[in-house]
Amino acid sequence: MTLFIGIVIFLVTFVFMEFMAWFSHKYIMHGFLWVLHKDHHHKDHDSWFxxxxxxxxxxxxxxxxxxxTASNTWFWYGLPIGFGIMAYGAAYFLVHDxxxxxxxxxxxxxxxxxxxxxxRAHKIHHKHLGKEEGECFGMLFVPFKYFKK
Incomplete structure (x- = not known):
């Protein structure tokens, strides 16, 4: 039963990270940490990084x-949460970068x-080079209107 609960927590975390990616992109990256994100929309350097x-x-x-924390305390469900975040990060890196x-x-x-x-959805997002007006999408739940034949 613990294995089943761990798998459910992992999957819920992975899906929840789609919301977190959208939220952090819209309100953090295009918000108060725009200084870190703007070179992704408008390359102003010669570095690969x-x-x-x-x-x-x-x-x-x-x-x-x-x-x-899960490895050193009773908080065992931190393990599937941490691995869910890591798996989403790997999937995001594969798809986005x-x-x-x-x-x-x-x-x-x-x-x-x-x-x-x-x-197509990502190209629409990158059409806006500034901090404002950039539509934000996740990796998994892209609006259906972008899936044209």
Whole structure:
């Protein structure tokens, strides 16, 4: 039963991170931490790294904190929470940085309806170079209107 509960917590955490990605992108990245995120919309440097990459570190620290706390206390469900956050981060990195932005030259030939929809939604978001008016989407729950044939 504990394994089942752990799997449910992991899956709920993974899905909840979609909301957290949307929320933090809309209200934090396009809000008070725009200074870190703006180079993602308007590249103002020659480096492969962006200031925006700091957000990976922030979420990694949150994930590791849950895992370490679970390993050292009675808070066992911190383990599936931490791994759920980590799995979402890995999936987000794969979809956003590798598939959409091609930071590594992988998955370039994916051209099915889902791939086109995700790319189209992200392109709409990046159409706005400023802090305001950027539509924000998650990775999993992209509005259906972007999935045209």
């Amino acid at each position: 962006e200031r925006n990459d700091a957000f990976f570190i922030i979420y990694a620290v949150v994930s590791m904190s849950f895992i370490i 590798i598939f959409i932005h091609q930071r590594f030259k992988l998955l370039r030939n994916a051209n099915n309806w889902y791939a086109r929809g995700v790319r």
